[in-house]
Amino acid sequence: MRSEDIAKLAGVSRSTVSRVLNNYPDIPQRTREKVLRIIEQYHYEPNTSARALAGKGTDTIGLFIVSMAERHTGNRIYQNHYFAPIVDTVIDTANAAGFYVLVHTVYTQDDYLKVKQAFQQRRIDGGIIVGTQKDSERIAEICRLDKPFVMIDFDLEALAEHSLNRDTLSVINSDDYEGACEAMRYLIGLGHRRIAHIRGRMNTLSGRQRFQAYETMMNEYGLPYEDSDILDGNFLKNAAYEEVARLLNQARDQIPSALFAANDDMALAAIQSIRDNGLRVPDDISVIGFDDIPISSQFIPSLSTVRLPIYEMSKEAVNQIVNMCTQGTTSFNSSTFPTELIIRESCKRL
Amino acid sequence: MRSEDIAKLAGVSRSTVSRVLNNYPDIPQRTREKVLRIIEQYHYEPNTSARALAGKGTDTIGLFIVSMAERHTGNRIYQNHYFAPIVDTVIDTANAAGFYVLVHTVYTQDDYLKVKQAFQQRRIDGGIIVGTQKDSERIAEICRLDKPFVMIDFDLEALAEHSLNRDTLSVINSDDYEGACEAMRYLIGLGHRRIAHIRGRMNTLSGRQRFQAYETMMNEYGLPYEDSDILDGNFLKNAAYEEVARLLNQARDQIPSALFAANDDMALAAIQSIRDNGLRVPDDISVIGFDDIPISSQFIPSLSTVRLPIYEMSKEAVNQIVNMCTQGTTSFNSSTFPTELIIRESCKRL
DNA sequence: CTCCCTTCTGAACGCGCGTTAGTCCCATTG
DNA sequence: CAATGGGACTAACGCGCGTTCAGAAGGGAG
Numbered sequence: 001m002r003s004e005d006i007a008k009l010a011g012v013s014r015s016t017v018s019r020v021l022n023n024y025p026d027i028p029q030r031t032r033e034k035v036l037r038i039i040e041q042y043h044y045e046p047n048t049s050a051r052a053l054a055g056k057g058t059d060t061i062g063l064f065i066v067s068m069a070e071r072h073t074g075n076r077i078y079q080n081h082y083f084a085p086i087v088d089t090v091i092d093t094a095n096a097a098g099f100y101v102l103v104h105t106v107y108t109q110d111d112y113l114k115v116k117q118a119f120q121q122r123r124i125d126g127g128i129i130v131g132t133q134k135d136s137e138r139i140a141e142i143c144r145l146d147k148p149f150v151m152i153d154f155d156l157e158a159l160a161e162h163s164l165n166r167d168t169l170s171v172i173n174s175d176d177y178e179g180a181c182e183a184m185r186y187l188i189g190l191g192h193r194r195i196a197h198i199r200g201r202m203n204t205l206s207g208r209q210r211f212q213a214y215e216t217m218m219n220e221y222g223l224p225y226e227d228s229d230i231l232d233g234n235f236l237k238n239a240a241y242e243e244v245a246r247l248l249n250q251a252r253d254q255i256p257s258a259l260f261a262a263n264d265d266m267a268l269a270a271i272q273s274i275r276d277n278g279l280r281v282p283d284d285i286s287v288i289g290f291d292d293i294p295i296s297s298q299f300i301p302s303l304s305t306v307r308l309p310i311y312e313m314s315k316e317a318v319n320q321i322v323n324m325c326t327q328g329t330t331s332f333n334s335s336t337f338p339t340e341l342i343i344r345e346s347c348k349r350l
Numbered sequence: 351m352r353s354e355d356i357a358k359l360a361g362v363s364r365s366t367v368s369r370v371l372n373n374y375p376d377i378p379q380r381t382r383e384k385v386l387r388i389i390e391q392y393h394y395e396p397n398t399s400a401r402a403l404a405g406k407g408t409d410t411i412g413l414f415i416v417s418m419a420e421r422h423t424g425n426r427i428y429q430n431h432y433f434a435p436i437v438d439t440v441i442d443t444a445n446a447a448g449f450y451v452l453v454h455t456v457y458t459q460d461d462y463l464k465v466k467q468a469f470q471q472r473r474i475d476g477g478i479i480v481g482t483q484k485d486s487e488r489i490a491e492i493c494r495l496d497k498p499f500v501m502i503d504f505d506l507e508a509l510a511e512h513s514l515n516r517d518t519l520s521v522i523n524s525d526d527y528e529g530a531c532e533a534m535r536y537l538i539g540l541g542h543r544r545i546a547h548i549r550g551r552m553n554t555l556s557g558r559q560r561f562q563a564y565e566t567m568m569n570e571y572g573l574p575y576e577d578s579d580i581l582d583g584n585f586l587k588n589a590a591y592e593e594v595a596r597l598l599n600q601a602r603d604q605i606p607s608a609l610f611a612a613n614d615d616m617a618l619a620a621i622q623s624i625r626d627n628g629l630r631v632p633d634d635i636s637v638i639g640f641d642d643i644p645i646s647s648q649f650i651p652s653l654s655t656v657r658l659p660i661y662e663m664s665k666e667a668v669n670q671i672v673n674m675c676t677q678g679t680t681s682f683n684s685s686t687f688p689t690e691l692i693i694r695e696s697c698k699r700l
Numbered sequence: 701c702t703c704c705c706t707t708c709t710g711a712a713c714g715c716g717c718g719t720t721a722g723t724c725c726c727a728t729t730g
Numbered sequence: 731c732a733a734t735g736g737g738a739c740t741a742a743c744g745c746g747c748g749t750t751c752a753g754a755a756g757g758g759a760g
Contacts, residue, residue, distance in 0.1 A: 002746055013710040018748055021587070026708060045470035049408070049748035052399035053715045060452070060473070084434065091453055095464070100473065103441055106412050114445070120395035123450065295645070298500070352716055363740045368718060376738065470747095551749045612726035702760085709754075715747085722741085729734075 001044050010038045021046060052128065056322075058127040060100040061321050062118050063090050067107060081264070081293035082310070086130055086152065089314035112138040119147050126321040128132035128152065136162060143169050148324035150317045155205045155215035156334060170320050170333040174314050176206045176290075179306040179339030180213030183260055183288050186304075186341060192258035192286060193223050196247060198233040198240050198270065200262035207235070209288060210262045225239050229256055233266050244273035249279025257285060257350055264289035264296045264305055271346065282348035294343050301345035309337040351394050351485050360388045371396060393529045407475040410450040412468050413440050416481025417457060431643035432660070436480055436502065439664035447672050456481065459616050462488040469497050476671040477512075478502065486512060487598050493519050496532035498674035500604060505555045506684060520683040522663050526556045526640075527655040529689030530563030533610055536654075536691060541700035542608035543573050546597060548583040548590050548620065550612035557585070560612045560640060579606055583616050594623035607635060607700055614639035614646045616656055621649075621696065632698035642692050651695035659687040 007014040012035060019027055020035040038044075042336055052058045065083055087103065094101045102124055112135065117323040119142070126148035129139070136158035143149060148236075152172045155281075187195055199325050200207030211230075215250050231243040240261065248255060261267035267289030271281045280286050281301060289296060292307035320333060353371075355362040362385065369377055370385040379459035388394075402408045415433055437453065442453045452474055454464055460484065468474050469492070479489070493499060500520045515542030537545055547564040550557030561580075568575050581593040590611065598605060611617035617639030621631045631637050631651060639646060642657035670683060
């Protein structure tokens with residue numbers, strides 16, 4: 001079933017059918033209805049490829065997930081507390097807007113080619129890229145394609161470095177720095193003076209921002225901290241568990257009364273480690289995390305943390321892409337979404 | 351950059367370029383290399399739309415997730431323990447095979463149209479559909495399109511009903527029945543004679559199979575059970591918690607010594623409920639679940655359960671689709687994958 | 701009745717590629 | 731030497747649609 005068949009059945013020319021489908025204003029109501037009836041009746045669907053070839057878009061956006069995990073290690077991405085809700089929201093929002101979503105994982109440097117290809121092959125009209133460890137060099141290449149593109153969590157400085165403030169590019173960040181400051185102020189407000197921090201990976205923007213907030217706040221409030229109070233984590237549980245165990249392995253009065261972990265996974269591991277070393281949370285040590293992953297609210301004790309506005313950010317990303325694609329609006333945008341301090345049971349007044 | 355540009359640069363005709371790209375045998379090595387060099391040099395990528403229009407496929411498969419949740423309730427699909435690893439594996443496997451994946455959620459009856467459309471609009475070469483509550487009527491419509499199609503977890507009887515044993519259709523199931531039997535045999539082998547069951551939704555295949563296995567095993571081993579031993583769950587925590595509380599609200603010696611829950615979520619809720627009623631797991635009551643969701647291994651006590659071969663099934667689904675798409679092989683297939691009994695701490699010898 | 705303007709329609713071209721039928725050239729054979 | 735054959739290529743058509751431009755049909759004014 002092609003548009004020509006519809007045209008014949010409706011007794012008009014093919015171009016009239018096309019005009020009806022594309023909402024041209026100069027089609028009289030009678031003709032329009034007649035054509036639409038035939039289309040309805042025969043369940044006609046325009047061929048996307050032909051449409052795209054003739055200049056229309058594909059009504060498809062790409063969602064690229066940059067991860068340092070390895071392909072085929074099984075089930076890593078969507079069980080990741082950070083990626084899962086993004087994928088979820090993006091697909092949901094896009095589908096509701098009548099767009100299809102092409103999801104692709106990016107593990108290796110070569111996989112970045114796939115992103116470019118998706119654009120060059122005209123598979124997608126626009127793209128969203130997420131992931132903590134993006135290669136700004138490769139990203140720069142992709143941006144040079146000059147296609148509607150939104151990045152979630154990306155260091156603006158890296159952009160400037162490649163002078164890529166193009167009109168088709170948008171960046172959506174969460175305000176991790178301010179969120180981390182809030183967490184620190186909360187701990188300090190509870191009377192804690194000796195506060196430790198488990199860092200995330202320092203090659204990620206969020207890792208750096210959260211750590212930076214820790215230092216700034218400690219300094220601002222004139223609180224002393226030593227190198228040993230800064231634990232070198234990597235966002236993962238194992239290392240955090242070990243590092244915390246090492247922290248606890250000193251004179252009782254040398255142990256900090258509070259711990260700010262750069263993410264919930266490490267915070268939970270820290271609590272385990274603290275327990276296994278015979279101390280209690282929050283009675284002996286207060287722990288606060290970052291991310292508000294689902295399990296944090298169910299853990300015992302439930303974890304105080306900072307919620308990321310993932311849902312809002314993802315939705316905004318799709319909206320921007322869809323606008324760019326449909327209206328052809330090209331506007332550089334850099335929005336920062338506020339986090340939210342979630343107070344639960346894992347912190348206690350000193 | 352079009353193939354014609356490449357042709358000019360290489361000093362050949364456009365069709366020669368096309369033949370090189372499509373591995374035609376009658377191109378001498380010299381010409382082939384020359385063309386490939388130019389392609390490489392100018393980063394030429396064939397336009398997918400034009401390609402699809404000319405008869406080639408799109409190298410894209412659709413992944414449709416049928417869920418009864420509601421759109422825009424935020425973050426349901428990929429945080430679902432069942433869907434997440436499927437999405438994960440499908441995307442990973444397909445990407446590794448050079449295929450793109452279009453992910454789409456199906457919430458309402460109308461959304462099924464989107465599935466049909468994706469095919470009719472030639473967006474995808476083949477599709478995978480997953481979800482527990484498929485509408486076999488709609489599925490039948492989709493199958494009638496006669497496109498490569500794989501369903502994960504689908505009742506074969508429903509297929510027969512619509513007489514749809516077409517060559518392009520495959521069904522991949524997990525052997526829930528046998529898995530549930532194994533779980534029951536394990537409990538019985540531990541000496542339990544009074545065993546309760548919390549059912550899943552009876553309008554799902556897995557819900558029915560797991561329940562059926564319970565009844566069959568109880569009968570086979572001549573164990574008595576009463577209506578009150580069969581709790582009406584719906585795969586969700588809340589109802590399970592309540593139902594179990596009701597079960598425990600009777601004379602101590604009337605309470606079953608073991609409980610087989612139709613999924614892990616309900617099993618975990620049951621353990622909570624049992625605890626809240628002053629009994630212990632596994633000392634007073636043994637509990638076994640089904641699914642082996644990630645949290646089950648970390649729960650205290652860790653949950654004995656039945657692992658679903660989700661990874662294997664998803665991978666097989668992609669392989670079948672890819673084969674059908676590339677080789678044009680059309681073979682009806684119905685494979686059943688075995689489950690695996692995972693023994694942990696939540697069950698104890700009576 | 702003619703002219704012009706508005707409203708509507710269709711023929712034709714182009715999008716970029718796959719493929720078929722056919723051409724050209726050179727080596728081989730009778 | 732002519733005829734044959736095959737290897738290496740190309741011209742041309744078709745895929746299904748969007749869009750432009752010219753022109754038809756209708757309607758009102760002069």
